[in-house]
Amino acid sequence: MNQLRLIAAIAERDVVRYTPAGIPIVSAKLQHSSEQVEASIPRQVDMEIAAVAAGEISGRFNRAALGEMFLFTGFLARKNRNSKSLVFHVTDFESITDH
Incomplete structure (x- = not known):
């Protein structure tokens, strides 16, 4: 399975192509930005x-809106066929900012 859910803000955005x-x-x-626990130790990410x-x-x-927090859902793929x-x-996102 290749599914990613990430809470993040849009920091920069290009024009539609x-x-x-x-x-x-x-x-x-x-x-x-978040704090995760790895090997029982808190880690800032x-x-x-x-x-x-x-x-x-x-x-x-x-x-x-740039800077607003969203829950993004989607998948990871190579930038192009020959890229690592x-x-x-x-594939979807929703605002999580409290109003």
């Missing part, structure tokens, strides 16, 4: 992860 097939894609960088949203969700992703770098492909 389109694949040769006309599918809209938005690339972004997500910023995550701060990271930035490359993300993309394609198709119908790209419009909503493009309008999402991973990208988080966002």
